[in-house]
Amino acid sequence: MLAGVGGRTxxxxxxxxxxxxxxxxxxxxxxxGGLNLGMxxxxxxxxxxxxxxxxxxKKTDGTDWTAADFMPHLTDDEADPPIDHEEAMRRxx
Numbered sequence: 001m002l003a004g005v006g007g008r009t010x011x012x013x014x015x016x017x018x019x020x021x022x023x024x025x026x027x028x029x030x031x032x033g034g035l036n037l038g039m040x041x042x043x044x045x046x047x048x049x050x051x052x053x054x055x056x057x058k059k060t061d062g063t064d065w066t067a068a069d070f071m072p073h074l075t076d077d078e079a080d081p082p083i084d085h086e087e088a089m090r091r092x093x
Contacts, residue, residue, distance in 0.1 A: 010092075038073075039071075039073065045070070046068070046069075046070035046071045049067075050066055050070055053065040053069070
């Protein structure tokens, strides 16, 4: 989740990131989304594509089009909501 923030690795973030700063980043990501500029652009374009597709075509399975249908680089990890503090500490230790 924090890889590359400020040019640091996850290991460096584990050593240097305070719990207050962790929660600040968590709040930022919940409000503004991920930090990857390419993925942010892809999400915007995918939203437009899903709106156009929903207005003009039906999916074969009958479900609605979503932005995720047009985001080939979206992984399950990125689709999941951010983890809480306890889960982050469990993963980091």
